[in-house]
Amino acid sequence: MSGRFIVVDGPSGVGKTTATALLAGALAAEGWQVHPTKEPTRTKLGETARYGTDDYRGLTLACLVAADRYHHLETEVRPALAAGKIVLCDRYLATSLVLQRLDGVDPAFIWDINRLADRPDLIVILTGDPASSRARAAARGIHSRFHRGGLDAGRREMDLYVRVSQELSDAGFAVHVHDVGEQSPDDVAATLLGPVRALLKAGGNGQTPTGSAARISES
Template identity: 75%
Template sequence: MTGRFIVIDGPSGVGKTTTVALLASLVAADGWEVHRTKEPSHTTLGETARHGTDEYRGLTLACLVAADRYHHLDTEIRPAITAGKVVICDRYLATSLVLQRLDGVDGAYIWALNQHIDRPHLTIILTGDPVRSRARAAARGIHSRFHRGGPEAGYHERERYDQVAEELAEAGFPVHLHDVGEQQPEEVAAALLSPVRALLTVAGTQPPTGNAARISES
């Protein structure tokens, strides 16, 4: 049995990382083997992209992010899916379509760079109040120039993610858009469990184990 590939994306500070952790626990409790991961990855390529946004810009950064994504797919995501695991990834293509455009890169070029990536079985895009999201990001510590700019930049970023959700859907990507509103992280994860379960139980497929399964992480 091959696994499934789920992405959770959205603006900085909206709660993606917490949601990934909580959702992974819920999916594992259903008996699925789960692998948590994120982009940029924790490789040399990924750390360069994550912490080098003041040094690298435009086409250079877009190519660096794409290179990290292909390496991430080759070395981690595809092997986990082949092993039958449910991969839940924090950030993926939607982030590139938003941030690289904000960095002046043409959308067609971003799509061309990513034309050979694997399509997730489900892309979940979280949105929320930009004021709260930017405040959370600032409290956590800002390591990227894309996270600066305060609420005004946050509203612009959220608007871009709403647009990218439509763009991905039009391109044939299964997309689920969720506004977190006033929900607590546990409520967000519980709400997302329904579309995830629907994906995992297509055609009556059952989890490979009868008890809570293991969660691996990178």
């Protein structure tokens, strides 16, 4: 496949969706072909996993999420990569390793049911202040039981993302962890352009960027 698969992950409310959109816009402005996407997907299967967390738990939910991922890869991610596009995905494997673990699922089982999922070329994991992330998630609207529970739950989620980032790195995944701190969404996206550009420059994904320079500069 000639494209590149990049994932942006992290706790709810940390700014993944905004950063992914801004990063996609910046890369498109440089002339790259970009395909933004997200998990759970907007398919019936993905919507069941996204909004069904009060009905499905543990192993059942873990399998639902994994099934949505394999369908996503087959119908959307792989075709975009085959067309030479940069696929930017909001949430992927790290989310399963965190949320399903918080749901009592053995990590070995999570790794096992995801063992045939495509390996991203780069995993970006955003971290930040749990109180700020929980407040942003609440303002946006809570649809998952994982995002209830207040600050203590937010701290557990954040700590586990930090741990999972190391687990992924130890397993040979390319991982870039970035603490958003007090950065604005534009600044976060600008910072992430650095490792993304390095990947594209080093890998050579079959594209030649054309058009205007990026509207977001590196910090």
